[in-house]
Structure formats: structure tokens, C-alpha cells
Amino acid sequence: MKCPECGAEGVKVFPETVFNLLKDEERERFQDGLYFACTNPACSVAYFGENIYDVDTINTALWYKDKSDDVYLCYCNKVTRGEIKKAFMQVGPDLKAIFAMTGACGGGKCRIENPLGRCCHTVIEQYIYELNQSLD
Ligand SMILES: [Zn+2]
Known part of the structure; x- marks a missing residue:
């Protein structure tokens, strides 16, 4: 549609x-x-x-509409794009370490909290990939 x-x-x-x-x-x-x-x-x-x-x-900013740092990528645990970036700067492109450091992707309420009703895992993985590429 x-x-x-x-x-x-x-x-x-x-x-x-x-x-x-x-x-x-x-x-x-x-x-x-x-x-x-x-x-x-x-x-x-x-x-x-x-x-x-x-x-x-809508009562929150949507990550696919708004590219600013203060928008959530993980809505369940309220972790922003800026916080993910900060963690990336410290630990590098290690997704598990970034999740552990920020608490992202552990909420389990994606169906109602995430604007697409899906787990934020692939979105954060893609963002980390882009950050890593931008360093080259
Ligand atoms: Zn449209």
C-alpha cells in the first residue's frame, strides 16, 4: 500500500x-x-x-524520519542514536559490547514501543556499519 x-x-x-x-x-x-x-x-x-x-x-520522534542524535534507536530501553555513537567511539564496531554498554536491544517491548513494531537490532547494526564506514 x-x-x-x-x-x-x-x-x-x-x-x-x-x-x-x-x-x-x-x-x-x-x-x-x-x-x-x-x-x-x-x-x-x-x-x-x-x-x-x-x-x-506521534508522541515520539521516528528514527527513519529524524536523523538527529537525540532520537531513539532502541525505544524499549530509550537509547538514542547519540548514545550508540558514543559507545561505538569507545568500543568500536562490536555490537554485543555496544548493546551491553547502552542497554539497547534488551527491552522486548518492540511490538508496541518501536515505531515499526520490530526489534531495533538490525537498525542499530546498520547504523554501526555506517559509522564504521565513515571512519575509512
Ligand atoms: Zn509518505
């Missing part, structure tokens, strides 16, 4: 993930159904499907 705003292909998400990430006033009007995330960083739509939710109706 394509985003009605930008036409990018959406990523299917659980309705309970959308509900959990909505601001309180939006939750009251929430309708269960099919939902997709628009991961295009240039697009203002966070979720679409049964309803359309712009990023300003």
Missing part, C-alpha cells in the same frame, strides 16, 4: 503499535484496522491506512 501523501511504499505495522505511539488526544479517536508506516524522511505522514496520522500526532 502506497502513502497517500508521497507515494512511497508503506511498511505494514500493527495497529497496537500506532495506538501506543499516538498522543493522548489522538488515541481517543483511534480506529482499529490496517496500518502502514511511511518511512520516507521527506514526508510528513507517519502512518496511514484506516486513518492518516502526521508526524506531529
Whole structure:
């Protein structure tokens, strides 16, 4: 299913993930159904499907929309991109050591806490890979 705003292909998400990430006033009007995330960083739509939710109706910053350091990569344990970078600077591209140091990827609440309803493992792995490449 394509985003009605930008036409990018959406990523299917659980309705309970959308509900959990909505601001309180939006939750009251929430309708269960099919939902997709628009991961295009240039697009203002966070979720679409049964309803359309712009990023300003979401109670947290989305890692695939916002590239700043204070955005969470691990939502379960609230570990930011900046904290991952800092750990990387200390221990290098050792994923296990970075997880141990930051507490990232140990929450187990990804289904409702992560904006895509998935474990943050691959996202953090990809970010570490990019950081490592940028050092070459
Ligand atoms: Zn879009």
C-alpha cells in the first residue's frame, strides 16, 4: 500500500503499535484496522491506512524520519542514536559490547514501543556499519 501523501511504499505495522505511539488526544479517536508506516524522511505522514496520522500526532520522534542524535534507536530501553555513537567511539564496531554498554536491544517491548513494531537490532547494526564506514 502506497502513502497517500508521497507515494512511497508503506511498511505494514500493527495497529497496537500506532495506538501506543499516538498522543493522548489522538488515541481517543483511534480506529482499529490496517496500518502502514511511511518511512520516507521527506514526508510528513507517519502512518496511514484506516486513518492518516502526521508526524506531529506521534508522541515520539521516528528514527527513519529524524536523523538527529537525540532520537531513539532502541525505544524499549530509550537509547538514542547519540548514545550508540558514543559507545561505538569507545568500543568500536562490536555490537554485543555496544548493546551491553547502552542497554539497547534488551527491552522486548518492540511490538508496541518501536515505531515499526520490530526489534531495533538490525537498525542499530546498520547504523554501526555506517559509522564504521565513515571512519575509512
Ligand atoms: Zn509518505
